[in-house]
Each structure stands twice: as C-alpha cells, then as structure tokens.
Amino acid sequence: MEILEANDFMKFLEKESFMESKNQNIDWLTKEYLNQKFDCGCGTKHTFTENGTGIIWKEKLSGAWVLTDKNCDYVCYVKGKGIFSSTLKTIYSSNMKSEYEKWKKKNK
Numbered sequence: 001m002e003i004l005e006a007n008d009f010m011k012f013l014e015k016e017s018f019m020e021s022k023n024q025n026i027d028w029l030t031k032e033y034l035n036q037k038f039d040c041g042c043g044t045k046h047t048f049t050e051n052g053t054g055i056i057w058k059e060k061l062s063g064a065w066v067l068t069d070k071n072c073d074y075v076c077y078v079k080g081k082g083i084f085s086s087t088l089k090t091i092y093s094s095n096m097k098s099e100y101e102k103w104k105k106k107n108k
C-alpha cells in the first residue's frame, strides 16, 4: 500500500475517470467482498461492511473500489483479488476526506 497526498489521489481518480457512485447498492460482485478486511492508511485494517463502509467509487465489473470507513478520514483504493477466495488489497490510501467534501460541493 502506498500513501498518497490528497492531490495525487485526486489526480489518480480523475485519470481513472472516477465517478461518484450514486447509490450504495451492493451488487453481486461487491457482495463477494463484504466482511473482508482491507488495509488503511491510518495504520489499521477496516472491515468492508454494508453499513460501515462508504463506497465512493466502484469500477464496473473489474473489482476495484474506492472505500472509506465511516469513522476514518482515509480513503482507500482497493482491488479485489481471487476467484476462489476473495480478498481485498489496498493499492493507495490517502487522508483526503476534506478534499473529497470540497470536490463533492464543486461537482454537484
């Protein structure tokens, strides 16, 4: 896992054509990964749960998400791995909740 500056994380998301997920619907692919733990930039692991984790972004059908634990200021770019056992691997993490709030206001 690499910790990125908020600006760099934002740039990465823009490059990947980041789209805010409009709903929190858990689709079949996402469901595979519920209750799995993912590493977070805050130094702990969080568990991906329906109510405790915000899905900021979801890459369609490829098994990658931008997740944020509702009690944490870090946002994580997480990839799903594995077919027979589903695990989550954090690629990037960034302390950017405040940046994200700003972005949301700007892009309403």
Ligand SMILES: [Zn+2]
Pocket (backbone or CB within 6 Å): 040, 041, 042, 043, 044, 046, 069, 072, 073, 074
């Ligand atoms: Zn955290």
